[in-house]
Every structure is written in structure tokens, then in C-alpha cells.
Amino acid sequence: MNSGDRQMQFEALLTAELYQAAWAYSCRLCANPQSAEDLLQEALIVAFTRFHQLRDRQTFKGWLFSIVRTKYIDQRRRHISRPATLELPVLSATEKRNRDAEVVNSALSQLPENQSELLCLYYYEELSVKEVAIVLGTSENTVKQRLLRARAALRRLLTPMIDATDTSALF
Numbered sequence: 001m002n003s004g005d006r007q008m009q010f011e012a013l014l015t016a017e018l019y020q021a022a023w024a025y026s027c028r029l030c031a032n033p034q035s036a037e038d039l040l041q042e043a044l045i046v047a048f049t050r051f052h053q054l055r056d057r058q059t060f061k062g063w064l065f066s067i068v069r070t071k072y073i074d075q076r077r078r079h080i081s082r083p084a085t086l087e088l089p090v091l092s093a094t095e096k097r098n099r100d101a102e103v104v105n106s107a108l109s110q111l112p113e114n115q116s117e118l119l120c121l122y123y124y125e126e127l128s129v130k131e132v133a134i135v136l137g138t139s140e141n142t143v144k145q146r147l148l149r150a151r152a153a154l155r156r157l158l159t160p161m162i163d164a165t166d167t168s169a170l171f
Helices: 003-013 016-029 033-049 057-078 095-110 113-124 129-136 140-158 164-170
Strands: none
Touching (some): 003 057, 016 033, 016 113, 033 057, 057 129, 095 113, 113 140, 129 140
């Protein structure tokens, strides 16, 4: 495949919707928009240069998110003195949903980073279990098991904060 064909195929897979999802994921990982922009740009460069290594075009989204995650981890290792944060945006514009989103975001920030990241990938980014497995470099069964544990941990944190009837709607 020549360079022009590779570029056309890459651009065809990197839709505006996927770019926005990757941008949102970068923002969740980084403390500020500038860092998220840098992270995403680095990840896109790596994705383009390694595009020939992608075997199944249907896994492009998970593969791209995996690269974003790897670049983020690399950046954290280089800047270990700066604390890592996982910021989550407000879920909606209405007052009730804003309040609920703040409660959920607060609870997510209390979870270990690996559980918080897993829940964000699955629920916020709407990746499938298979895509999450690609991003995290693990098996689908491991993702399913970790999702169960992360949901249970989140539920334990949310139960005192929200009525039990509202908590069931979150899952």
C-alpha cells in the first residue's frame, strides 16, 4: 500500500465522530485541554505511522484509544512529579442531571484509577467490551470481570449519596 492509499484509508476510518470521542477521552485523562490536545496529536501521529500494523479495520477505534492511553501513561512516567487526574465532564445541562453528574464524578474520582478509567471507557466513551480489551491490552473476560468489580465499587460509593432507587438507574 502506498503512502497516498494509506492516508486515504486512515482518514476514512478517522471520522469526525471518532475524533471527537478520542478528544473527549484525552480530556478525561489530562488535567487541561492543552495537554489533551498534545496527547491526542501525539497519538494520531503514532496511529498514522503504525497504521500498516492494524490487522482488522473494525478494531480501529479501540486501537486508537489504546494508543492514546499508552501515550498518556508514557507522559505520566516522564512527569511523575505531576499528579495524574481523571476529570469527567458534566453529563447534561439540566439541574438534576448536573447534580447527579457531580455525585457520579465525585464517586469516580474516589475509585482507583484503573476502575475509573474502565468505567469511563465503557460508559462515557461507549466502547464495547472487545474495544475496551484492546485499549487495556487484556482479554474480554478480564474486562467483564473488572467491570463487575468497578460497578460494585461505584455502587458502594454512590449508595450513601443517592437514594437506592436512583442508584439502580445509573447501572
